[in-house]
Amino acid sequence: xxxxxxxxxxxxxxxxxxxxxxxxxxxxxxxxxxxxxxxxxxxxxxxxxxxxxxxxxxxxxxxxxxxxxxxxxxxxxxxxxxxxxxxxxxxxxxxxxxxxxxxxxxxxxxxxxxxxxxxxxxxxxxxxxxxxxxxxxxxxxxxxxxxxxxxxxxxxxxxxxxxxxxxxxxxxxxxxxxxxxxxxxxxxxxxxxxxxxxxxxxxxxxxxxxxxxxxxxxxxxxxxxxxxxxxxxxxxxxxxxxxxxxxxxxxxxxxxxxxxxxxxxxxxxxxxxxxxx
Numbered sequence: 711x712x713x714x715x716x717x718x719x720x721x722x723x724x725x726x727x728x729x730x731x732x733x734x735x736x737x738x739x740x741x742x743x744x745x746x747x748x749x750x751x752x753x754x755x756x757x758x759x760x761x762x763x764x765x766x767x768x769x770x771x772x773x774x775x776x777x778x779x780x781x782x783x784x785x786x787x788x789x790x791x792x793x794x795x796x797x798x799x800x801x802x803x804x805x806x807x808x809x810x811x812x813x814x815x816x817x818x819x820x821x822x823x824x825x826x827x828x829x830x831x832x833x834x835x836x837x838x839x840x841x842x843x844x845x846x847x848x849x850x851x852x853x854x855x856x857x858x859x860x861x862x863x864x865x866x867x868x869x870x871x872x873x874x875x876x877x878x879x880x881x882x883x884x885x886x887x888x889x890x891x892x893x894x895x896x897x898x899x900x901x902x903x904x905x906x907x908x909x910x911x912x913x914x915x916x917x918x919x920x921x922x923x924x925x926x927x928x929x930x931x932x933x934x935x936x937x938x939x940x941x942x943x944x945x946x947x948x949x950x951x952x953x954x955x956x957x958x959x960x961x962x963x964x965x966x967x968x969x970x971x972x973x974x975x976x977x978x979x980x981x982x983x984x985x986x987x
Contacts, residue, residue, distance in 0.1 A: 711797050712971050713915045714947075715859065716872045716963075718763070718803075719899060720756060721879025721931065723924030726887055727942035730896035733904035734919060734944050744951065748943040748958040750923040755932045756879070759922035759960065760806055764788045766964030766979030776932075780806065782814040786976035788964050792870050793829030795973045800833040800868035802859045804876060808836050825866070833866045839876060847880035852899060856906040863913055870971060871915075879925070886929040907946070916947030916970070949985040958984055 724747055728735065737743040751762045751769055753776065761767075761774040764787040769775055772783055789799045789811050801807050805816040812831045813821070816838070824834045835858050842848040852875050859873045878895055885891040903919065910917050921941035923931045931938040943958055945951065949970055952958070962981035969975060970985040 711792075711795070711869050711973070713869050713913075714967060714971060715863070715870075715910055715915045715917045716967065717903070717917065717919045718872065718874040719878055719919070719921055720874065720876045721882050721923060721925050722896070722921045722941055723887060723926070723937045724940045724942055725937075726892065726896055727921075727944075730893060731900040731942075732897070733900045733907075734942075737907075737946070738944070743944050743946045744954070745945075746943045746952070746954060746956065746958050747940050748920060748960055748963075750939045750941070750960045752934060752939070753932045754923040754934070754938045756876075756922055757806055760874075761810055762960055763922060763963055764807075764811060766961050766981060768961060771978075774810070777806075780809045780814060780816075782812070783810050785978055787811050787830070788870065788872075788967055789830035791968055791973050791976060792971060793832065795971075797869035797971070797973070798832045798867060799829060800835075800859065800862040800866060800871035801831050801874075802835045802855050802862065803837075803872060803874035805836045805838045807831075807872070807874060808834055833862050833868060835862070839880075842880065844884055847877070847884070849875065849877045849880055852877055853902045853905070856902060860906055860909055863910065863915065870967070874922075882925040883929045886927060887925055888927065911946060916945075916949075918946075919944040952984055 755776045757777040758769040758774050761772045765785045839848040881895045920943045924941050926937040965975040965979040966983040966985040969983040
């Protein structure tokens with residue numbers, strides 16, 4: 711089984727990826743990574759996108775219409791299928807992911823951190839952003855999240871890991887994306903991420919860095935259009951891929967990850983994988 715990490719930086723439109731993430735763009739220029747556009751499902755709401763990223767099904771099938779809907783999804787997903795195939799999974803994410811793919815409701819004491827050999831999430835490390843507001847977003851430092859994922863890789867030996875951070879999405883809702891504050895926030899995220907990317911590659915992981923959706927000029931998403939739906943998809947690995955001008959389908963991400971890891975794709979995931987085995 712190959713080893714793969716999925717890094718999701720919540721709420722970054724395509725144009726900000728290509729303009730502000732100098733380390734990622736430097737690796738593309740050096741041939742160490744490749745980049746595509748990816749388009750989210752509709753609605754392009756965070757919870758809806760999270761559910762689609764891991765089940766490979768649209769909101770019209772999985773039924774998560776917005777962030778106010780939380781429940782344990784009963785569809786096959788990336789965690790469940792890798793776990794059933796004997797792999798170890800890890801998640802360093804917002805608590806939404808634990809609720810969708812492990813158990814609902816989220817109990818802070820029980821679920822903030824767990825190690826459960828039977829899976830589907832073998833090693834979970836979560837945060838909640840409880841009490842967030844327009845002036846206090848309650849997000850952890852991203853360098854702490856990156857370090858936590860790295861520890862799961864090195865100490866727990868996970869085969870598949872996902873990291874999800876809401877920092878840039880929260881700042882985008884507050885400041886919108888065409889501003890000095892977002893320029894600085896993206897710069898800092900790119901620098902922190904770069905510190906760990908080569909560690910993950912050296913440990914034998916292929917790495918995807920992407921988003922769940924974009925944001926428009928007013929810091930909004932949920933609807934249609936390039937700014938709300940489209941974001942960059944950076945891939946550090948050697949799979950055959952579509953041409954660089956192809957816009958990747960978010961629904962193809964789950965079956966692509968499973969295919970790349972040598973895990974059978976369940977019938978509920980109908981999009982054609984863009985990775986090869």
